Amino acid sequence: MKYDSSTARLVAILRRTIDGMRPGDRLPSSRELMRAHGVSPVTVSRALGQLAAEGLVVTRPGAGTFVAHTPATRAETADLSWQTVALGDRVVNDSGMSAMLTPPADDVIPLSSGYPNSTLRPDRALANAAARAVRRPDAWAIPPLAGVPELRRWFAAEVGGDVTASDVLVVGGGQAALSHVFRALAAPGTAVLVETPTYPGALACARAAGLRATAVPMDQDGVRPDLLAEAFAITGARVFYCQPTLHNPTGAVLTMERREQVLAIARAAGAFVIEDDYARYLTAGPAGSVPPPLIALDTHGTVVHINSLSKILAPSVRVAGVTVRGPAARRLRASQLVESFFVARPLQETVVELTGSSVWRRHIAAMSAEIAVRRDALASALATHLPAARIHLVPPGGMHLWLHLPSQVDEERLVEDARQNGVLVSPGRFYHPSEPPGPHLRVTHIAATHVAELTEGVRRLAAALEAQTTRG
Numbered sequence: 001m002k003y004d005s006s007t008a009r010l011v012a013i014l015r016r017t018i019d020g021m022r023p024g025d026r027l028p029s030s031r032e033l034m035r036a037h038g039v040s041p042v043t044v045s046r047a048l049g050q051l052a053a054e055g056l057v058v059t060r061p062g063a064g065t066f067v068a069h070t071p072a073t074r075a076e077t078a079d080l081s082w083q084t085v086a087l088g089d090r091v092v093n094d095s096g097m098s099a100m101l102t103p104p105a106d107d108v109i110p111l112s113s114g115y116p117n118s119t120l121r122p123d124r125a126l127a128n129a130a131a132r133a134v135r136r137p138d139a140w141a142i143p144p145l146a147g148v149p150e151l152r153r154w155f156a157a158e159v160g161g162d163v164t165a166s167d168v169l170v171v172g173g174g175q176a177a178l179s180h181v182f183r184a185l186a187a188p189g190t191a192v193l194v195e196t197p198t199y200p201g202a203l204a205c206a207r208a209a210g211l212r213a214t215a216v217p218m219d220q221d222g223v224r225p226d227l228l229a230e231a232f233a234i235t236g237a238r239v240f241y242c243q244p245t246l247h248n249p250t251g252a253v254l255t256m257e258r259r260e261q262v263l264a265i266a267r268a269a270g271a272f273v274i275e276d277d278y279a280r281y282l283t284a285g286p287a288g289s290v291p292p293p294l295i296a297l298d299t300h301g302t303v304v305h306i307n308s309l310s311k312i313l314a315p316s317v318r319v320a321g322v323t324v325r326g327p328a329a330r331r332l333r334a335s336q337l338v339e340s341f342f343v344a345r346p347l348q349e350t351v352v353e354l355t356g357s358s359v360w361r362r363h364i365a366a367m368s369a370e371i372a373v374r375r376d377a378l379a380s381a382l383a384t385h386l387p388a389a390r391i392h393l394v395p396p397g398g399m400h401l402w403l404h405l406p407s408q409v410d411e412e413r414l415v416e417d418a419r420q421n422g423v424l425v426s427p428g429r430f431y432h433p434s435e436p437p438g439p440h441l442r443v444t445h446i447a448a449t450h451v452a453e454l455t456e457g458v459r460r461l462a463a464a465l466e467a468q469t470t471r472g
C-alpha cells in the first residue's frame with residue numbers, strides 16, 4: 001500500500017502545467033484546482049506554497065497565483081561551480097536534522113519529529129500572550145543583552161538552588177544554546193564527550209564547532225560513570241554533553257547516585273558538564289516524578305544548564321535559558337553578542353506573559369496526562385504488533401521510545417519501507433557518534449494527530465518489517 005501525498009501529486013501536476021506557460025500567466029484559481037483534481041483547500045494552499053517557496057509562482061492576494069518572472073531554472077543553468085572551490089571542505093553536516101523539522105506528507109503517520117502535534121500546542125494562549133507582549137512599553141527596543149530581567153528571574157527560579165537571575169543568559173532556543181555552548185567552552189580540534197546514543201542535533205553542533213564527539217556508553221540508568229571517567233582520561237576532554245533527564249532517544253533518567261558520581265568525575269577532570277534539560281516539562285507524572293536538574297547539585301560552576309521552552313510550548317518559541325557561572329558566563333555572553341546580539345524582545349516578553357499566567361501550569365498538567373496516555377498506547381501497540389522490537393525502557397515521560405531491532409534487520413531499508421507504507425520513524429544510526437552497536441529505531445508518540453494513529457503507525461511499521469523478513 002502506497003500513501004503518496006496529495007500535495008506532492010498536485011505539486012507535480014502544477015509543475016508540468018507551469019512548464020507550458022509564460023511568465024506572468026495566471027494559474028487556475030484555488031477553487032478550480034480543487035474541483036479539477038479532487039483535493040482539499042489545504043492541499044491546494046500547501047502545493048501553491050511549495051511552488052512559491054521554490055520561486056516558480058508568485059501569489060498576489062485578491063488577484064491570484066501567477067507564473068514567476070524570474071525563471072527558477074536560472075540557478076541550474078548559471079555556472080556556479082566557482083562556489084565549490086571558494087567554499088572548500090567546511091561542510092556543515094545536517095543529516096538527520098532536516099527530516100526532524102519537515103512536516104509529514106498527507107496520510108503519513110509521524111512516529112518521528114521532535115515536537116508535539118499542533119493540536120497539543122497552546123496556540124490561543126500564545127497568541128494572547130504575544131498580543132499583550134507587543135503592547136508592553138519598548139516592546140521593539142533593544143532588550144537588556146543577557147535577556148529581559150523578568151525572564152531571567154523566571155528561568156533562575158525554575159532551576160532552583162542558589163541560582164540567581166544574573167546566572168541566566170537568554171538565547172534563541174535549545175539548538176542555538178548548544179551551538180553557543182560548544183563554541184564557547186571547547187577549542188576546535190578538541191574532544192567533547194557525549195552519551196551514546198545521543199541527540200543528533202548536538203552531534204551536528206559539536207562537529208560544526210570543529211569538535212570530535214567521543215562516545216560514552218549508557219545503560220538504563222543513564223551514562224556509565226566508570227566509562228565516563230575512562231573517556232576523560234583517554235581523550236583529555238574538558239566538556240561532557242548529556243541529557244540526564246528523559247534522555248533523547250532512550251528516555252533514561254540518570255539515577256541520583258550517578259548524578260553525584262558524574263559531577264565528581266567531571267570536577268576531577270576539570271571539565272564542564274553541559275546539561276541539556278530539554279524535557280524538563282515533559283514528564284508523564286507530576287513534576288517531582290523526575291529528579292531536579294544536575295545543576296541543582298553543583299556548587300563549582302561545573303554544570304551549564306539549558307532549559308528550552310520549544311517542546312512544551314511551540315517550535316517557534318525560540319527561547320531558552322542557559323544557566324552558567326564564572327568566566328564561562330562571560331565567554332558565553334560575548335559569544336551570543338558576537339553571533340546574534342540578543343533574542344527578539346517580543347518573543348521574550350511573550351514567554352514572560354505566558355509563564356506568568358495560569359495557563360502555564362494547566363498546560364503542563366494537560367501535557368503530562370497526554371504523554372502518559374500516548375506512551376502507554378505506543379508501548380502496548382509495539383508489544384502487540386511488533387514483538388521482535390525490544391523496547392529499551394518505558395520512561396517516566398519524554399516523547400520517544402527507543403527500540404532494539406533483531407541484528408539481521410537492515411535499519412536503513414526498514415525506515416524507507418516504513419515510509420513507503422505511510423509511517424515515519426527515525427533511524428537509530430543518526431544517534432550514534434561512532435559505529436552503531438546494532439539496528440535501532442526511535443519511535444515518537446507525541447507527533448501523531450491522535451492516539452489511535454499510534455496503533456495504525458505501528459501496524460504499518462510491522463508490515464514493513466514483515467516484508468523485509470519475508471524477502472530475506
Ligand SMILES: Cc1ncc(COP(=O)(O)O)c(C=O)c1O
Binds near residue numbers: 175199
Ligand atoms: C535533546 C534535544 N536538545 C535540544 C533540542 C533543540 O530543540 P530547540 O532548539 O527547539 O530547543 C532538541 C530538539 O529536538 C532535542 O531533542
